[in-house]
Amino acid sequence: MINNYQIKTFEQYQEAYKRSVEDPEGFWADIADTFTWRKKWDKTLEWNFEEPDVKWFKGGKLNITENCLDRHLKTRGNKLALIWEPNDPKERFVRFTYKEMYERVCQFANVLKKNGVKKGDRVCIYMPMIPELAFAVLACARIGAIHSVIFAGFSAVAMADRINDAGAKMVLTSDGLNRGSKQIPVKRVVDEALETCPSVEKVIVVERLGWAVNMVEGRDVWYHDEVQGVSKECPAEEMDAEDMLFILYTSGSTGKPKGVVHTCGGYMIYAQYTFSNVFQYEESDIYWCTADIGWITGHTYLLYGPLLSGATTLMFEGVPTYPDMGRFWQVCDKFGVSIFYTAPTAIRSLMSGDIDHVLSYSLDSLKVLGSVGEPINEEAWHWYHTHVGKERCPLVDTWWQTETGGIMISSLANVTPTKPAHAAFPLPGIQPILVNSDGTEITENEVEGHLCMKFPWPGIIRTTYGDHERCRLSYFSTYKGLYFTGDGAKRDENGYYRIIGRVDDVINVSGHRFGTAEIEEAINHNEHVVESAVVGYPHDLKGQGIYAFVICKEKPEREDYLRAEIIETVVEKIGKIAKPDKIQIVSGLPKTRSGKIMRRILRKVAEGDTSNLGDTSTLLDPDVVDEIKEGAL
Numbered sequence: 234m235i236n237n238y239q240i241k242t243f244e245q246y247q248e249a250y251k252r253s254v255e256d257p258e259g260f261w262a263d264i265a266d267t268f269t270w271r272k273k274w275d276k277t278l279e280w281n282f283e284e285p286d287v288k289w290f291k292g293g294k295l296n297i298t299e300n301c302l303d304r305h306l307k308t309r310g311n312k313l314a315l316i317w318e319p320n321d322p323k324e325r326f327v328r329f330t331y332k333e334m335y336e337r338v339c340q341f342a343n344v345l346k347k348n349g350v351k352k353g354d355r356v357c358i359y360m361p362m363i364p365e366l367a368f369a370v371l372a373c374a375r376i377g378a379i380h381s382v383i384f385a386g387f388s389a390v391a392m393a394d395r396i397n398d399a400g401a402k403m404v405l406t407s408d409g410l411n412r413g414s415k416q417i418p419v420k421r422v423v424d425e426a427l428e429t430c431p432s433v434e435k436v437i438v439v440e441r442l443g444w445a446v447n448m449v450e451g452r453d454v455w456y457h458d459e460v461q462g463v464s465k466e467c468p469a470e471e472m473d474a475e476d477m478l479f480i481l482y483t484s485g486s487t488g489k490p491k492g493v494v495h496t497c498g499g500y501m502i503y504a505q506y507t508f509s510n511v512f513q514y515e516e517s518d519i520y521w522c523t524a525d526i527g528w529i530t531g532h533t534y535l536l537y538g539p540l541l542s543g544a545t546t547l548m549f550e551g552v553p554t555y556p557d558m559g560r561f562w563q564v565c566d567k568f569g570v571s572i573f574y575t576a577p578t579a580i581r582s583l584m585s586g587d588i589d590h591v592l593s594y595s596l597d598s599l600k601v602l603g604s605v606g607e608p609i610n611e612e613a614w615h616w617y618h619t620h621v622g623k624e625r626c627p628l629v630d631t632w633w634q635t636e637t638g639g640i641m642i643s644s645l646a647n648v649t650p651t652k653p654a655h656a657a658f659p660l661p662g663i664q665p666i667l668v669n670s671d672g673t674e675i676t677e678n679e680v681e682g683h684l685c686m687k688f689p690w691p692g693i694i695r696t697t698y699g700d701h702e703r704c705r706l707s708y709f710s711t712y713k714g715l716y717f718t719g720d721g722a723k724r725d726e727n728g729y730y731r732i733i734g735r736v737d738d739v740i741n742v743s744g745h746r747f748g749t750a751e752i753e754e755a756i757n758h759n760e761h762v763v764e765s766a767v768v769g770y771p772h773d774l775k776g777q778g779i780y781a782f783v784i785c786k787e788k789p790e791r792e793d794y795l796r797a798e799i800i801e802t803v804v805e806k807i808g809k810i811a812k813p814d815k816i817q818i819v820s821g822l823p824k825t826r827s828g829k830i831m832r833r834i835l836r837k838v839a840e841g842d843t844s845n846l847g848d849t850s851t852l853l854d855p856d857v858v859d860e861i862k863e864g865a866l
């Protein structure tokens with residue numbers, strides 16, 4: 234029996250929450266018991282937040298793919314596991330039953346093995362949203378290889394950094410990808426990246442566009458050649474609960490992205506538990522998460538969470554605006570989607586179009602709506618709830634992070650109350666607290682503070698790949714004995730949480746995380762640039778836009794040329810997703826006498842609010858502020 238741990242009423246939620254605090258080990262052990270283990274664990278939890286060292290289900294043996302696939306074969310073998318909708322609505326969709334998915338994953342796993350991948354090897358996946366991406370991820374998990382999926386919008390340089398950090402042995406990719414009306418040469422980006430990646434021995438290329446691409450002799454092979462005659466059975470590797478399942482790179486407040494590590498047992502339990510409870514998943518649901526598998530949302534809620542639950546998950550290759558702004562709603566009607574999970578940035582962009590794009594579809598099948606990735610503003614919340622959900626569907630605003638593995642604070646659809654633009658209550662098993670900047674806990678309501686967690690949950694980050702100290706410094710050192718999320722939050726008079734946004738130097742652009750330092754580092758690569766400072770500012774569509782203040786070696790003749798060049802540098806170093814929206818050329822930056830940039834001032838300028846810049850007397854050169862104010866874009 235799967236999904237037997239589902240909280241159905243508010244009373245049950247309250248009971249479960251209480252138990253999860255009083256007896257966390259008993260609470261999680263009962264949930265873990267509903268999964269398939271090769272060997273049960275010896276100890277449910279061992280932890281300290283000082284090192285940090287967190288182990289869940291110690292000594293337990295399992296393979297997550299046996300839980301995603303094998304265990305469903307008897308009862309759900311002919312049920313749809315995956316529906317794939319292509320970018321172009323004129324191209325035919327493809328469906329895979331659990332049995333077919335199982336066979337595809339096994340075959341892919343055998344192809345990996347045949348090409349030398351072994352348990353513990355790191356495999357980088359840089360692929361478009363095609364079924365083979367899902368098979369590839371699970372194939373790695375099947376044989377105990379550690380997958381590191383890199384969103385296919387990152388540049389060659391960004392990919393190379395991640396491959397080298399992980400020491401990946403293999404890259405899985407495709408010839409090209411479709412994105413709306415564009416086609417993008419993916420393999421060419423991989424070739425460029427691999428010029429600086431000595432650890433990569435093999436590249437497997439999946440055909441998507443039918444392009445003739447450069448194939449390096451001895452290194453590159455086509456998937457369709459390799460899979461010929463390969464068995465559809467592949468025994469699953471036995472994994473320890475704490476063996477690494479995957480690495481996923483995300484941005485922090487320093488220039489270098491960090492490889493967040495999740496492990497097999499805890500992540501599995503947390504992905505399924507949160508999926509089933511937050512969306513109140515039922516056996517007949519058709520579930521669609523619009524996130525790319527290149528992000529954590531795609532990992533947990535397109536792939537692992539739904540498959541662990543025996544659900545039918547929909548994967549969409551395209552974008553919300555192609556061929557028109559009604560594409561999401563057309564797909565919902567086409568497949569009878571009942572649970573729909575997307576990002577506020579998508580909602581905001583669709584809101585700006587003609588309302589008929591929504592009203593011309595029935596959307597009758599929808600039961601539950603979800604939001605993820607950034608704070609959803611009230612206007613977007615109401616539009617989504619009214620026009621998409623017809624005021625009939627509960628809207629769950631799910632707060633979580635790459636590091637948390639799954640949803641942490643959210644209402645449970647139809648079970649716990651919701652409030653527009655509020656993530657609401659913690660899930661049972663999650664113990665959030667708000668602290669002051671000195672780390673003291675704020676216990677009362679109607680307050681604001683830094684959001685921390687005081688107790689581990691199974692999906693918590695275990696380490697940052699290859700650099701455990703970085704993990705400690707980033708999350709466990711700011712406030713002693715606590716996991717610090719980097720977010721600020723409010724708690725209202727009734728205990729509802731509302732996430733305000735990052736309090737560190739991380740910005741959230743269209744639900745994608747970037748460190749300001751990472752973008753500055755990219756900008757500084759431009760030969761004309763001496764120094765730069767990047768801040769976020771409120772942006773109607775993206776949530777936050779990127780505003781760069783740049784000092785140049787000499788005053789450029791044509792500022793527009795220089796701006797275009799700087800943008801090109803960022804696209805080359807990170808990818809199009811990190812393109813600055815505004816670039817202001819300045820002669821100096823507001824710095825304290827100790828040389829620290831006062832970002833508070835830059836943020837105000839970027840926001841267009843220069844009426845009160847606060848105390849500028851500690852600045853080395855206060856005049857620079859007037860110049861920046863005058864030149865503001």
Ligand code: PRX
Pocket residue numbers: 483529530604605606607608609630631632633634635636656718719720732733734735741744745746
């Ligand atoms: O600032 C929070 C914001 O996104 C950050 C995590 O980003 P990432 O690791 O890329 O994961 C995104 C998908 C889980 C958080 O620190 N964030 C995420 N969800 C919400 C949110 N902010 C407000 N409300 C949310 N529902």
